[in-house]
Amino acid sequence: MSSARKTGDEKAAAPPSDALLRSMLFGIIIVLGLVIVLLVAGMGLGWFERGSSGTESPSARPIPAQYDANRAFGYLVELCQIGPRPSGSAGMQKQQEMLTRFFREAGGDVSMQTFDIRHPETGENVSLGNLIASWNADHPKRFLFCAHYDTRPFPDRDENNPKGVFVGANDGASGTAALMELANQFDRLPADIGVDLVLFDGEEFVFEQGRDDYFLGSTFFAEKYAASPPAHPYQAGILLDMVGDKELKIYYENNSLKYARSLARSVWDVADRLGVRAFVPRSRHTLEDDHLPLNQIAKIPTIDIIDFDYPRPGYGVKSYWHTEKDVPENCSGESLAAVVWVVHQWLLSQSATN
Numbered sequence: 001m002s003s004a005r006k007t008g009d010e011k012a013a014a015p016p017s018d019a020l021l022r023s024m025l026f027g028i029i030i031v032l033g034l035v036i037v038l039l040v041a042g043m044g045l046g047w048f049e050r051g052s053s054g055t056e057s058p059s060a061r062p063i064p065a066q067y068d069a070n071r072a073f074g075y076l077v078e079l080c081q082i083g084p085r086p087s088g089s090a091g092m093q094k095q096q097e098m099l100t101r102f103f104r105e106a107g108g109d110v111s112m113q114t115f116d117i118r119h120p121e122t123g124e125n126v127s128l129g130n131l132i133a134s135w136n137a138d139h140p141k142r143f144l145f146c147a148h149y150d151t152r153p154f155p156d157r158d159e160n161n162p163k164g165v166f167v168g169a170n171d172g173a174s175g176t177a178a179l180m181e182l183a184n185q186f187d188r189l190p191a192d193i194g195v196d197l198v199l200f201d202g203e204e205f206v207f208e209q210g211r212d213d214y215f216l217g218s219t220f221f222a223e224k225y226a227a228s229p230p231a232h233p234y235q236a237g238i239l240l241d242m243v244g245d246k247e248l249k250i251y252y253e254n255n256s257l258k259y260a261r262s263l264a265r266s267v268w269d270v271a272d273r274l275g276v277r278a279f280v281p282r283s284r285h286t287l288e289d290d291h292l293p294l295n296q297i298a299k300i301p302t303i304d305i306i307d308f309d310y311p312r313p314g315y316g317v318k319s320y321w322h323t324e325k326d327v328p329e330n331c332s333g334e335s336l337a338a339v340v341w342v343v344h345q346w347l348l349s350q351s352a353t354n
Contacts (some may be wrong), residue, residue, distance in 0.1 A: 013308055018345060023334065027055075029336070037227075042087070051119035054307070055246050055247050056247075056277075057101060057334065058225055058248045058261075058276060058277065058278035058332075058334060058335050058338035058339075059274070059275055059276045059277065059334075059338050059341075060275040060276075060277050060279070061274065061275035061276075063334065063337050063338055063341055064341065066184075067181065067185075067187065067227075067337040067338075067340050067341045067344070068181065068184075068186055068333075068337065069332075069333035069334045069336065069337040070179065071181065071184075071250050071333075072177055072180070072333045072336035072340065073177070073236050073328070073331070073332070073333025073336065074333075075176075075177035075180045076169060076173045076174060076176075076177040076244060076328055076331060076336065077182065077328050078098075078193055078332030079095060079098075079172075079173040079176055079177060080167040080168070080169050080173055080327070080328055082094050082095055082098075083165070083167060084151055084153075084166055084167060085149065085151045085168065086127050086148060086150055086151055086152070086153045086205060087117075087126060087150045087173065087201050087202045087205040087216075087249060088119070088126035088127060088128065088205075091151075092149075092150060092201070095111070095149060096129065096131060098277075099131055099149070099176070099180075099199065100112075100131065101132035102180060102183075103180075103183060103197065103207055103329055104133075105133075105169070105185065106180075106183040106184060107186060108133035108134060108135055108183060108186070108197070109133065109135075109137060110131065110132070110133045110134075110136045110279075111131075111134075112129045112130070112131055112132070113129060113130040113131075113132060113220070113221060113224070114127060114128065114129045114130075115127075115128055116128070117202065117205075117216060117219050117335040120145060120205070120206075120207050120208070120211065120212040120213075121207050125182050126205075127326075128201040128202045128205075128216060128217060128220075128230045129199070129201050129313055130198055130199065130200055130218075130220065130221050131149070131199040131201075131267060131293075132196060132197070132198050133183065133196070133197045133198075134195070134196050134197075135186045135189060135194060135195045135196075136189060136193065136194035136195065137194055137196075138186055138194070138232075139191075139192060139193060139194035139232070139351065140192065140194075140232050141170060141192050141194065141232075141235060141351070141352075142191050142193075142194040142195070142196065142230075142232045142233070142234050142235065142301060143193070143195050143196075143234060143235060143236055143237070143347060143350065144195075144196050144198060144234045144236070144237035144238070144294075144302070145195065145196070145197050145198075145237070145238050145240070145343065146179075146197070146198040146199070146218070146237060146238070146239050146240070146290065146294075146302075147175025147176050147178065147179055147200070147239065147240045148172060148175065148199070148200045148201070148203030148204070148217065148218075148241065149172060149173075149175075149176045149199040149200070149201065150172060150200075150201050150202060150203055150205065150217075151166055151167065151168035151173075151204075152166050152168065152171065152172075152204050152206065152322055153166070153205070153206070153207055154166055154207075154321045155326070156209075156322055157319070157321060157322035157323050158322070158323040158324050158325075159318075159323075160324075161169045161324055162326050165324065166305070166322070166324065166326065167326070168325060168326055169244065169326050169327050169328045169330065169331050170242050170243075170244045170245055170310055170320070170321075170326050170330065170331055171241070171242055171310075171321060171322065171326055173243075173244070174240075174241075174242060174243050174331060174335075175239075175240040175243060175328070176199060176244070177242050177336055178240045178243055178336050178339055178340055178344060179197045179199070179240065181336060181337065182197070182343065182344060185344050186256075188276060189280070189347065190351035190353050191351075191353060192351055192352055192353060193347065193350065193351050194232070195347070196234075198221060200215075200217035200218045200221065200290050201217040202215070202216030202217045202220075202290075203215060203216070203217060203218065203251060203290055214288070215288075215289075215290055215292065215293055216290075217290075218290035218292075218293045218294060219293040219297065221293070221294075221298070222294050222296075222297035222298035222300075223297055223298075224291075224295040224339060225297075225298040226297050226298050226299070231247040233300075234300045235286055235301075235350070236260070236263050236300070236350075237291070237294050237300045237301065237302030237303075238263075238267070238302065238303050238305060238346075239289060239290050239291045239294070239302060239303065239304045239305065239306075240305050240306075240339065240343070241289055241290070241304060241305070241306045242306050242307050242310060243305060243306070243307060243309060243335060243336060243339045244320075244331035244332060244335050244336055245307045245309075245310050245311060245312070245330070245331065245332070245335060246311065246330060246332040246335065247309075247311045247312035248278040248307050248332070248335040248338065248339075249280055249307055249309065249312055250278055250279050250280065250305055250306065250307050250339075251280045251282060251283060251284035251285065252264055252268070252280075252281070252282070252283040252284070253283070253285055253286070253287050253289075253303070253304045253306060253308075254283050254284075254285065254286035255286060255287060255289075255291065255295075255304070256288075256291065256294060256302075256304050257283060259291075259295035259296075259301060259302065259303075260295065260301035260303050260325055261311065263301050263302075263303050264303045266344065266346065266349075267279075267303065267305070267342065267346050268281050270345050270346045270349060271342045274341060274342060274345060276317075276341065276342050278307075278338055278339075278340050279289075279342065284309075285306075285308045287304060287306065287308060289306065290304075291304045291306045292304065294310070305333065305343070306337065308321075310326070310330075311330065332335045336338065
């Protein structure tokens with residue numbers, strides 16, 4: 001049979017076959033499925049949480065004045081004005097001197113836990129030091145609050161200048177500034193509570209990924225603690241890292257749930273009671289950080305309070321992490337004050353006198 005050419009007078013096209021209809025329907029289902037998967041993934045990654053400006057107050061209620069956002073942010077700026085503070089550098093030494101004065105003036109008993117390593121690039125000897133500030137050292141209920149205070153040697157994830165200047169406003173200075181603000185609260189510690197603030201050196205003295213070791217200071221601290229346990233061991237530890245983001249959202253970190261689930265939930269419960277909405281009660285990242293040696297070696301139940309999304313994720317948004325954009329302008333004193341409010345109120349809740 002010969003085929004006939006359709007003329008312009010023929011308005012009705014031939015109906016599609018059943019096989020073509022099934023193929024079209026299958027394609028539509030596949031596309032809808034992909035859209036649903038992307039929507040679910042986007043919600044999990046926080047793509048749709050940014051709002052019109054991408055920022056909101058970390059707390060639904062006013063933060064009490066004793067947790068001073070401007071003062072806390074001033075500490076962060078002061079640390080960054082030193083410049084880069086990698087382990088063994090002149091900047092680190094200047095920071096150690098400044099922090100020793102600060103914590104002593106705040107009533108702490110300050111000591112340095114020093115140790116030596118070999119520089120991963122040159123092989124030369126490098127002296128590192130964990131700075132420890134203690135309050136009520138002989139009291140039976142002792143708690144550990146910690147952060148790392150070294151900065152990455154270079155902004156190695158910066159697309160334009162991976163060997164540039166890295167001041168580590170959020171990744172390094174924010175945890176340190178938060179502990180400084182927390183220390184301002186210790187003139188009112190309950191009678192049965194003792195606290196150590198520990199600033200770890202060598203958290204990321206890393207020049208080549210995969211070759212150089214992380215967590216040098218916290219590992220040394222944990223090994224010393226395990227080898228010679230104190231008369232009054234820590235009941236719990238809280239690590240503060242990257243807590244200065246303007247767009248603060250702190251999720252449960254999965255290794256924290258693995259090692260110290262009840263501690264994590266108790267802190268988030270305090271945040272919920274206070275109305276600090278920056279603490280989100282669902283898990284998000286699985287991170288290796290200074291809390292791992294504390295949990296695995298020292299057996300101190302320790303959680304990591306960290307906002308690893310910096311800034312909050314969104315379509316096309318690039319991270320400031322380990323880039324030259326990790327500067328005070330991308331951080332917030334209000335975020336620091338909100339975190340300090342939560343952890344201080346959690347500490348007070350641990351006292352038998354409350």
